[in-house]
Amino acid sequence: MKFVGLLLAVCGWLLPVAGLTWTSSLAARFILALIGIALCLTGILGFLNRAYVKEAIWKK
Amino acid sequence: MRRKKLNTIIRGFVLATYFLCGVPAWAQTPSQPTTSTQAGPAPAMNAPLAVKEANPPSAEEMAKGDASGSLTGTVNDVTVSNPKVGLTLADTLNQVGQNKVAINFVWTLITGFLVMFMQAGFAAVETGLCRAKNANHTIMMNFMVYGIGLFAYWVCGFALQMGGAAGASSLGGAAPLSGEFALHIAGKTWGLWGTHGFFLTQGGTYDVAVMVLFLFEMVFMDTAATIVTGGCAERWKFAAFAVSSVFLAAITYPLFANWAWGGGWLSQLGANYGLGAGYADFAGSGVVHAVGGLSALAVALIVGPRIGKYNRDGSSNAIPGHDITMVLIGCFILAFGWFGFNPGSTLGASGSLRIATIAVDTMLAGATGSFGAVFYMWIRYGKPDASMGGNGLLAGLVAITAPSGYVNTIGAAIIGLIAGVLVCLSVEFIDRIAHIDDPVGAISVHGACGLWGVLSVGLFADGTGVGAVKGLFYGDAGQLVAQMIGVVTLLGVVFTLSFVFNLFVDYFIGQRVSPQSELEGLDIPEMGALGYPEFVLKIQGAGAA
Numbered sequence A: 001m002k003f004v005g006l007l008l009a010v011c012g013w014l015l016p017v018a019g020l021t022w023t024s025s026l027a028a029r030f031i032l033a034l035i036g037i038a039l040c041l042t043g044i045l046g047f048l049n050r051a052y053v054k055e056a057i058w059k060k
Numbered sequence B: 001m002r003r004k005k006l007n008t009i010i011r012g013f014v015l016a017t018y019f020l021c022g023v024p025a026w027a028q029t030p031s032q033p034t035t036s037t038q039a040g041p042a043p044a045m046n047a048p049l050a051v052k053e054a055n056p057p058s059a060e061e062m063a064k065g066d067a068s069g070s071l072t073g074t075v076n077d078v079t080v081s082n083p084k085v086g087l088t089l090a091d092t093l094n095q096v097g098q099n100k101v102a103i104n105f106v107w108t109l110i111t112g113f114l115v116m117f118m119q120a121g122f123a124a125v126e127t128g129l130c131r132a133k134n135a136n137h138t139i140m141m142n143f144m145v146y147g148i149g150l151f152a153y154w155v156c157g158f159a160l161q162m163g164g165a166a167g168a169s170s171l172g173g174a175a176p177l178s179g180e181f182a183l184h185i186a187g188k189t190w191g192l193w194g195t196h197g198f199f200l201t202q203g204g205t206y207d208v209a210v211m212v213l214f215l216f217e218m219v220f221m222d223t224a225a226t227i228v229t230g231g232c233a234e235r236w237k238f239a240a241f242a243v244s245s246v247f248l249a250a251i252t253y254p255l256f257a258n259w260a261w262g263g264g265w266l267s268q269l270g271a272n273y274g275l276g277a278g279y280a281d282f283a284g285s286g287v288v289h290a291v292g293g294l295s296a297l298a299v300a301l302i303v304g305p306r307i308g309k310y311n312r313d314g315s316s317n318a319i320p321g322h323d324i325t326m327v328l329i330g331c332f333i334l335a336f337g338w339f340g341f342n343p344g345s346t347l348g349a350s351g352s353l354r355i356a357t358i359a360v361d362t363m364l365a366g367a368t369g370s371f372g373a374v375f376y377m378w379i380r381y382g383k384p385d386a387s388m389g390g391n392g393l394l395a396g397l398v399a400i401t402a403p404s405g406y407v408n409t410i411g412a413a414i415i416g417l418i419a420g421v422l423v424c425l426s427v428e429f430i431d432r433i434a435h436i437d438d439p440v441g442a443i444s445v446h447g448a449c450g451l452w453g454v455l456s457v458g459l460f461a462d463g464t465g466v467g468a469v470k471g472l473f474y475g476d477a478g479q480l481v482a483q484m485i486g487v488v489t490l491l492g493v494v495f496t497l498s499f500v501f502n503l504f505v506d507y508f509i510g511q512r513v514s515p516q517s518e519l520e521g522l523d524i525p526e527m528g529a530l531g532y533p534e535f536v537l538k539i540q541g542a543g544a545a
Helices: A002-022 A026-054 B002-020 B059-063 B089-129 B132-162 B208-231 B238-261 B269-273 B285-303 B324-341 B355-381 B386-401 B409-433 B442-460 B477-508 B515-520 B523-527
Strands: B180-185 B188-194
Touching: A002 A026, A002 B269, A002 B477, A026 B285, A026 B477, B089 B132, B089 B208, B089 B324, B089 B386, B132 B188, B132 B208, B132 B238, B132 B523, B188 B238, B188 B269, B208 B238, B208 B285, B208 B442, B238 B285, B238 B477, B269 B477, B285 B386, B285 B442, B285 B477, B324 B355, B324 B386, B355 B386, B355 B409, B386 B409, B386 B442, B409 B442, B442 B477, B515 B523
Parallel strands: none
Antiparallel strands: B180 B188
């Protein structure tokens, strides 16, 4: 789960950056950047953090 | 065509929201400079000038003293290169050039000193927001991060960041900083890190302009490094903190700072891909604050929450700091230091009169940030919370750091106000929904509001400021996309890098202190001395005084 979180964060970055060379359309770049931010946040807060909360000290 | 259409759609939508909120858009029209040219023969550069016509004071007049100040600083003080010839036009022009650079050196150094003093503000805020039993430990992290960060940055951080950033014309050029490692992808150059300036000697960097730049950039880096200590306070092992700070100062921060400020790929998004003026982060909402805030998030996840912060059902307990007066004094020190942070980022006062607007923008955003936070807390909880008031001030200042060079005062006030509310919402989210323990609100103040500051450049930049950066509300949607790519880079690269390295630290050193040390307070187990040895600390269960 932690690994998936990190992977999503990195993919979230790669997507809009790679998109710079794929397309010159501003609309497409805008959408790719939005998706990238969403992916990063999902990876960090949705997966990585959830994995840590599962084994948190206050749950023991 | 498509780009124009998208511009129109996005602008229409956001402007409608903007006006519906009752906020008039306001753009400053730059005045046209008046110039005059005089034709005539060029004067001989090395011919002696008629110094007497300037009426310099005589030695007798000077000997009487200069009570009014009208005799000091005249043609007599201009350096003459050849006494046999006397003062020439060449001497005068050289003096003018040196005076310009000297003014900029002094400006940049003094503003750098102000930023350095912000370390005291951070120390006060973070220590005040922690419990008395951890006061020595918390303030020592803030104290030591200065030296640890400085050393790592001197060894390699500065070189990686600024080694290829030559072009600081206000400081005389800093020509030795001319080495950038870059990849060439699809016909575009992607600058990744600098290669000149290790130990401030390699690559010819034993140079006065480089020294000024180093001092100024170093104190910025240290600001980012000290943010992490707040987010992980009261349970972070001192040795782990030290190693983690070295990595931040030597690798994580310089890498992103190179991409944004050192001529790296983010700053070239405009030239290479037509995205506005490229990623624009005037004084570092992203480079400094988001890097610090996201690194704090990475370490906070690894170290986990303090004992007693959360109950078994997931509800959180407030663990108040021990000295709110210290917190608010610290906030004032930080607000004072911010006048170095933002106006100083012009790297000069001569020829950069925008410093006046930048300073006013900084003041305004800080004030509206504290309004936003205080009113939010007042409305939601019935009381104007002091610590959130302080965090609101800092949130406004953090958010205006990136746009301060590009926005007008109305834009600055709105950016600060939004940051003030955002910091409260973010603190609630981090604390209650994400269950991440952040004793001082560093992730929200610096991370969330830093990212907001980066985005706000893409919305509010009015095209009159530094580099003529223009945001969406003033006609350039491409700038917003460049800023969004900056945000995604912070989240995807800076966070990940910081997280992975701190996992290594956790494996080899261990990030968290023992439960016994935590309950006792970290002052004795970690530092060997109490912060307040003559006080009797009251034990209140897990959340001891």
